[in-house]
Amino acid sequence: MLLARLYGRVLMFLNGIFCLKGKFNIQYTLLNLVGVLIFIFIYSILNLPIMEVFYMDIPLLVQHFLIHLHETGKKHSTVSMYKHDLMAFFKWLNQHSPDITPGILPEEKNCYEEYLTYLKEKNLSEANLRRVASHLNKLLEYHNLTDQFGALKATTKKQRDLVDSDFITEKDTFSLLNSVVSKKNLTETQLQIHKYIAPRNYSILILMLHYGLTLNEVVSLNINDINFSQNELTIITNKGKRVLNLSKDDKKIIYNYFSNIPTLFKPKDYTDDPLFLSFHPQKMVYWYDYNLNKPKRISLIGVKRMIEKEVERSGIQAKARSTQFRNSCILNKISEGYSNEYLITYFGLSSRHALYRYKKYLKTK
DSSP, rough: OOHHHHHHHHHHHHHHHHHOOOOHHHHHHHHHHHHHHHHHHHHHHHHHHOOOOOOTTTTTHHOOOHHHHHHOOHHHHHHHHHHHHHHHHHHHHHHHOOTTTTTTTOOHHHHHHHHHHHHHHHHHHHHHHHHHHHHHHHHHHTTOOOHHHHOOOOOOOOOOOOOOGGSOHHHHHHHHHHHHHHOOOOHHHHHHHHHHHHHHHHHHHHHHHHHHHOOHHHOOOOOGEEEEETTEOOOOOOOEEEEEEEHHHHHHHHHHHHHHHHHHOOTTTTSSSSBBOOOTTTTTTTETTTTTTEEOOOOOHHHHHHHHHHHHHHHHHSSSOHHHHHHHHHHHHHEEEEEEEHHHHHOOOOGGGGGGHHHHHTTTT
């Protein structure tokens, strides 16, 4: 965190000296180069670890913003998703608007609207479109550009009615969970990896299918969020905190995964070490982040790919993903007669309006 702030301050100081306005590429390049050299010099004197927040290949204005996110306590997985979305935008901008100086925010709203249209044409989901628009809005707000042309809107389309394909059946759920721990359709190399990652993957899917956790919630879990003795799991998001009671069987599954992690890579009790770890298939070990001095957290992309592979391996017909898992869990709780207030708290929903689509779907059955 210290280096993140230090590097940010160095760049902002140099920015003031050069009075960068985005007119000359050479100024932008020199500014980054000087900032990097000063940073490395200070690092060598202080002998401090280099943090992941040190983004050499990212536009200066995005670097400032990402450092700001770190300083305000955003989780690493959240900052990584911001970085991914913003870099994709600038890559598109450089290809489609070469007249705009690289690394400079366009001051015309139509540039951003064209990008969102481009994503729609690529059939990006409504949820992902809203996320990208939100990340761009936060960047614009940080650089005081929101008032200039208002907030970006990814879509004006109302959420569609739910259909059968938005859920995963009990039969497919059973097949998927059985398949994750089985060794069917695995190559010899995959069999060697399977004994390490199967308990982790099984635990992740249990939390999504049985408790309706989102991708972000699963990836953001720390070891101090789970109380094995009390069978409790604490979910912390920007909407607040909620505590879920785990069944004894599900707790045992997660504990089995945790207890079999080699001591060198095992998350330390009562810390913010990640619960679900990233695995290195070539070295057959869990990743360890020596800069942060803790095991490396599994990424959002890593969980998405795991789900895709396990669904394909299970042979179920449905193209089930994390959204279907959560939808099914919400639907089951509604069917069991829980109150709106309970459901809103349990799933971390913003309001009871989020439940209307599920209740409407149930009426058609």
